[in-house]
Amino acid sequence: MSEAMFEVTLLVNGVPRSATVPARRLLSDFLRHDLELTGTHVGCEHGVCGACTVLVDGRPIRSCLQFAVTVDGAEVTTVEGCTRPDGELGHVQQAFRDCHGLQCGFCTPGFVTTITAYLEENPTPTQEQAREAIAGNLCRCTGYQNIVASVLRAAELRAEETQR
């Protein structure tokens, strides 16, 4: 008895990518194993920790709670896609670097994608809003202070860029 297979095609970080997978293949595994984009991390497999967050058509979703077949045809942005086309760090990535916003770094990709989407919605968050914006992501190393600072710094960098 062989398992039915489905071809799934996604526009991942601007590049069309496809693979043939069983229906039960999670989007997180599809990205990590089939497409070898290992920047997306799986930290709890229950949708709690947020490490696996990617953007599907611009919206942050938990890739560990989504089957790849259900997002066939979608546009997906992973942490690898948060870098600029010239390879330089994107504003959220730059902010984490400026603010020492990580230690082990395992949770970081999910924060980067979550914050990228959030700043599209609210480009000028207050400290309180910055804290709320990342309340759905867990970090076990830092105690969050520098991550909150990274949200605010990313907003600054983004604003500087838009003004230019």
Added chain:
Amino acid sequence: MGENVVGQSVRRPDLVEKVTGAAEYCVDVTMPGMAHAKVVRSDRAHARITGIDVAEALAAPGVVAVVTAADIASLHARFGHIITDHWILAPDKVRYYGEPVAVVVAETVAAAADAVELVRVSYEDLPAVMDAEAALADGAPLVHEQAYEATGDESFKNLSHVDEGDGAQQVPSNVAHEVTIGWGEVDAAFADSAVVVENTVHFPMLYAYAMEPYNAVASYAEGALSVVSTAQHPYMVRDDLARVFDLPLSRVRVTSPYLGGGYGSKSYTKVEPLASVASWVTGRPVKLTLTVEEAIYTTRVDSAKIWVKSGFAADGTILAREFDVVMDSGAYADNSPLVMAKTVNRCFGPYRVPNLRVRGLSVYTNTSPASSYRGFGAPQGALAGETNLDRAAEQLGISGADIRRRNLVRKGEEILPGKRGIDADIPADLEMVVESLERDRKDVPYYGIGFGCTASDAGAYPISTAQVRIQIDGSVLVLSGSTEMGQGSRSLLAQVAAEELGVDLAVVKVVQSDTSVTPYERTTGASRTSTLVGLALQRACADARSRMRDMAAELFECAPGEVRDRPGAVAAPDGRELDFGSVVRQWFGGSAGEVTGVGLLRRDGATQKMPPFWEVGMVGVAVEIDPETGVVAVDQLVTVADVGFAINPRAVEGQDLGAATQGLGMALHEELVYDGPQLANANVVDYRVPRTTDLPRKIDLMIAERRDGVGPYGAKGAGEGTLNPIGGAVAAAVARAVGRWPDRLPLTPERVWRLMNRD
């Protein structure tokens, strides 16, 4: 003292890799031809295995093999660095729910997971002991009927401070290990005391929750084993694996890439034997990645019940202390004997205690095995010792600060006889915390402050080696067996090498944790890296410089003693300078070659006395409680890092806030709960860890630099200290806010509400 690179908050070189997703963690590592493993686990707490039927699983699509204890009987199929009691696969009986019984190896993870469901294990239930009290009861069923040989790990004795009762079990019992220490005339001192205070505390069963779960990929081929794993201590894992397969140490290679968190929970051997035996049986590389639930059932934190009694003179001077520690260590000993020995050393605090008696038991139960966790016994012990002191202050009518001022040891005083004296100014640290807390104290109802201090005999056993390799372009490779798990050692070691050699930080590259490449490092734990690896690295740099001078002397045609060190270079007596790269190229000729410097550290000289250093924990909190709901809001978190010298101050602050936040999790939210044979909350939905919305309103992270450590530039370790006293500090703050003393953590809203509203 004129340092240039150390003492600066340099940006960690791993930041870029980690923000782009390029950093490679173990879970990302694959090997060619790799198969995937899933583990068949016991679904009962204690049972005899009467049969394992693998036929259906073996016939399932994609299955390569099903490995059971019978398949590995010709190996030394147990591990454990103190007591080799930990069976790789349960041979005749299971000792806890979740214990590995078989490993299914298949072409895909999904095929392996499907086949796990097809393995039929039949059991005959045995009576179980689900907590330490049941395990210690008369006639209790035994978790282990047999005694196991010791591993001959001599450092265990050196790391604990044991009077008697060490080692040999006389009568079979559920006691995995027993330690007692003490001095003076305890009973007489209690009789002379003006005030005697006695209480019992319960420290919760915790899970470290490193976000990258335990995983390993192993390849056994042609009499050699190669493993990439999430091991904090790759060399200790290598030793266990060599024993299992009876291989020379040189034929076992263990590599640890970036770890997605550790916090002590990735110390020692975990899933490496499972992946390795699966590869040994199948002849293929095998990858095994656990789920969070499986990880919780692999290693948790020792829970503890601690009774404490202290006697005081009328002015608050401690006359005697007595502790009875019982730790629930789960089904296998792992590192719990040492955790317990450390609790015994750390429970009574950095105070003058003229008369002391401490008994500690590490107890086997039919629960998930416990082992190391950040703080290493200190969080358990300090909850008892510090709350007892605060209760005493209340009875004596003096402040929590005053009772500590009266009893804290001064620099150089011993708290463990014959061990290194305290290498810190703890009273000064205390004043920093109290001043900060009082400055922002709010005058509102249900508000309380608490603080606490600990001193941990840290650094573990001082065996450390390091190498530096100077290249023909003057760039430098640093090799260390110490693991980067987020704490920032890769960056810190680069700073030390750049400082010592006088080269630009950007040309230093640090390579870590590959037992076939990087030199020996005993462990990455006990906050040792800055101090011990730092010293070994300084010596490696000095060795490289000495070789450089010798080589330059030949080139300059002068005596080696006449060559002078310059930043990244050497100088001849006549002032001619040659940079490192030129020395290497010219000495070897042919524009090739390199110079290696070696640094060795052992128990000798500055690191003769144990412990290598004391890690001080000094924290304060202020809480505000909602009387309607019992919710505890943290208004202030104040910490002091007494690190001697901060090689990277920002990294120290990061470690301190991280440790304190884990401490707040333990104090307010976290607890694994057994409901019958299994855990009710073996997942991070129900096991609640701190979130951004739990951040204290005020965070004051202070660093005390007095250059009083044995490490480079006077440094001492950091990273655990601020976790240790948090539990006691929060308990005291809550007690002062509501007027009643809690006796257990975590202080969940329900517990606090009940504390406030009980009759």
